[in-house]
Amino acid sequence: MKANIGLIGLAVMGQNLVLNMNDHGFKVAVFNRTTSAVDDFLADAAKGTQVIGTHSLEELVDSLESPRIVMLMVKAGEVVDAYIEKLVPLLSAGDIIVDGGNSLFTDTNRRTADLAAQNILYIGTGVSGGEEGARNGPSIMPGGNKAAWSAVKPIFQAISAQVDGAPCCEWVGDNGAGHYVKMVHNGIEYGDMQLICEAYQMMSEGLGLSADEMHAIFSEWNKGELSSYLIEITAGILAYKDEDGQPLVDKILDTAGQKGTGKWTGINALDLGIPLTLIGESVFARCLSAQKSERVAAAAVLPKRVQAFTGDKQVMIDAIRDALYAAKIISYAQGFRLMREASKEYNLSLNYGEIALMWRGGCIIRSQFLNDIKQAYDQNPELENLLLADFFIEAMQKADAGWRKAVILGIELGIPTPAFSSALAYFDGYRTERLPANLLQAQRDYFGAHTYERTDKPRGEFFHTDWTGHGGKTASSTYTV
Numbered sequence: 001m002k003a004n005i006g007l008i009g010l011a012v013m014g015q016n017l018v019l020n021m022n023d024h025g026f027k028v029a030v031f032n033r034t035t036s037a038v039d040d041f042l043a044d045a046a047k048g049t050q051v052i053g054t055h056s057l058e059e060l061v062d063s064l065e066s067p068r069i070v071m072l073m074v075k076a077g078e079v080v081d082a083y084i085e086k087l088v089p090l091l092s093a094g095d096i097i098v099d100g101g102n103s104l105f106t107d108t109n110r111r112t113a114d115l116a117a118q119n120i121l122y123i124g125t126g127v128s129g130g131e132e133g134a135r136n137g138p139s140i141m142p143g144g145n146k147a148a149w150s151a152v153k154p155i156f157q158a159i160s161a162q163v164d165g166a167p168c169c170e171w172v173g174d175n176g177a178g179h180y181v182k183m184v185h186n187g188i189e190y191g192d193m194q195l196i197c198e199a200y201q202m203m204s205e206g207l208g209l210s211a212d213e214m215h216a217i218f219s220e221w222n223k224g225e226l227s228s229y230l231i232e233i234t235a236g237i238l239a240y241k242d243e244d245g246q247p248l249v250d251k252i253l254d255t256a257g258q259k260g261t262g263k264w265t266g267i268n269a270l271d272l273g274i275p276l277t278l279i280g281e282s283v284f285a286r287c288l289s290a291q292k293s294e295r296v297a298a299a300a301v302l303p304k305r306v307q308a309f310t311g312d313k314q315v316m317i318d319a320i321r322d323a324l325y326a327a328k329i330i331s332y333a334q335g336f337r338l339m340r341e342a343s344k345e346y347n348l349s350l351n352y353g354e355i356a357l358m359w360r361g362g363c364i365i366r367s368q369f370l371n372d373i374k375q376a377y378d379q380n381p382e383l384e385n386l387l388l389a390d391f392f393i394e395a396m397q398k399a400d401a402g403w404r405k406a407v408i409l410g411i412e413l414g415i416p417t418p419a420f421s422s423a424l425a426y427f428d429g430y431r432t433e434r435l436p437a438n439l440l441q442a443q444r445d446y447f448g449a450h451t452y453e454r455t456d457k458p459r460g461e462f463f464h465t466d467w468t469g470h471g472g473k474t475a476s477s478t479y480t481v
Contacts (some may be wrong), residue, residue, distance in 0.1 A: 006030070015045055108122075112144045124176055125149050133362045141356075143176060161363075168358045168362045179350045205413070210247075229364060266283055276334050339355070356480070
């Protein structure tokens with residue numbers, strides 16, 4: 001009996017997806033560039049399963065039933081293209097290649113079109129959940145050539161996380177839609193993680209709380225409106241002790257890595273002219289953390305004014321919770337606003353409520369209020385911004401005072417809160433009827449004759465002023481970004 005699907009790439013995610021598929025009754029053939037990894041996998045984690053090991057791409061393809069489905073779990077970029085180039089001559093019309101890595105959506109656009117011209121169907125799918133999700137049920141976000149969906153749907157929906165009886169996997173859209181949604185998911189993930197880190201630093205450095213005390217606080221927060229996977233694992237991390245009985249988290253070097261998806265989200269937001277401030281600051285916070293030696297040198301010559309917190313700690317803990325919750329809402333609001341713009345710009349036809357459902361289970365950013373996001377889009381599929389939905393209007397009003405109190409504390413104690421404070425600035429800017437861009441436009445017209453619109457004239461009518469009395473009447477062409 002031939003295999004239902006082949007998988008290339010036996011790193012952590014690949015191995016666990018294979019075992020997940022096997023558990024659900026699917027026969028999987030596997031290949032890895034280092035073929036010894038295939039033998040090691042079959043002798044260890046996959047021992048006793050029906051997984052088929054292969055030692056060449058030809059052997060892998062020959063072991064598959066028709067239409068052949070080959071899933072790539074390899075490094076994004078050139079490696080994916082190299083495998084596609086090797087696979088195509090071995091495949092037949094109607095066969096399917098699936099890219100389950102974190103590929104840039106524009107690469108998926110290109111590959112979908114190129115392979116369609118060769119009668120090969122292509123799917124670019126986001127897979128979120130890390131090692132645990134891959135093994136027990138991830139969130140899966142497929143896009144690409146929809147003609148391939150019926151063949152992979154039974155496998156993907158069976159192995160995905162299930163919430164209220166529904167799989168956290170549904171067709172996202174054509175071409176790079178799946179990888180686009182996964183990119184934004186990862187951007188929101190960057191934001192969530194940075195917000196939690198800022199809450200942690202404010203409580204540890206600002207309030208002087210121990211890891212055990214913060215473990216109790218995060219555990220309690222995970223029972224309420226902040227309930228989420230990231231809050232849950234943060235509580236667990238804070239409770240974990242090293243061999244000497246001390247908190248391991250205190251011994252971990254404070255330099256963060258990244259793989260690029262958060263950066264891609266920020267770049268795309270700039271391309272589309274959408275303010276993605278919190279996620280952008282979260283990416284830059286990781287960049288700043290990487291400048292460890294510079295920060296150590298700066299701390300010696302630019303010392304902070306040490307100021308101990310003297311107020312009611314519980315009041316401030318509650319304020320930090322409010323800041324975390326409100327800023328988290330901003331992170332999702334900005335992410336969904338970006339997807340809304342991308343859907344129009346790239347003709348993706350995204351279903352935001354369905355995306356929220358796919359993120360409820362398995363993925364890293366799964367959280368309680370994704371149900372509220374789904375309800376908001378059910379009530380108004382054309383909702384411009386989550387901040388305009390009744391649930392989130394009320395939530396922001398309740399958290400507003402505490403959010404400001406927490407940001408002020410960070411300023412007073414010299415604790416950086418780039419995500420908390422940039423989210424607050426966005427919130428205040430978004431609900432400000434008149435921003436100072438009138439002065440900015442006057443400045444642009446003054447030095448560059450870039451023109452401006454007037455409040456007492458129809459939109460779309462542009463004017464130029466000779467501000468100095470000796471300038472010309474010629475204006476620059478107008479443009480928007």
